[in-house]
Amino acid sequence: MGPVGGDGWLDARRLCRRRRYPRHGDLAAGRVTEIIEGLGKPVLVLWGDKDVLTPTASNVARYTAACLPPHLIAGSGHSPMVEKPEQFLVAIGDFVR
Numbered sequence: 001m002g003p004v005g006g007d008g009w010l011d012a013r014r015l016c017r018r019r020r021y022p023r024h025g026d027l028a029a030g031r032v033t034e035i036i037e038g039l040g041k042p043v044l045v046l047w048g049d050k051d052v053l054t055p056t057a058s059n060v061a062r063y064t065a066a067c068l069p070p071h072l073i074a075g076s077g078h079s080p081m082v083e084k085p086e087q088f089l090v091a092i093g094d095f096v097r
Contacts, residue, residue, distance in 0.1 A: 033066035043068055044095040046088065048076030071095075 036043050045063050047070040049056055056072070063070050071091045073080040081088045 033063055033068060036068060037066055042095070044092065045070040046073060046080055046091055047071070048073050048078060048080045048083065050075060050077045053078040 036045075045068050047054075047056055047060060049072045060070050060072070073084050073087045073091065076084040076087070
């Protein structure tokens, strides 16, 4: 069985035991898209269009190339859930419908 449980939620304990969770080195190496693609489930990638910690343009291109086009939250930086909570929740609501 893969890292996703029968209900579609990530089984974090199993990922941690197998060390298949994204680590900082995975982020730096760009492996996160490979890991997410391997889940075999729909994934919502949210990005603040003013994010300076993880630059928007290069990451949007990388995720889009992996068939995981991010939903950009206008006017938000690195923490869209705090900076633009209403838009963040609308994006999640649209995704799960």
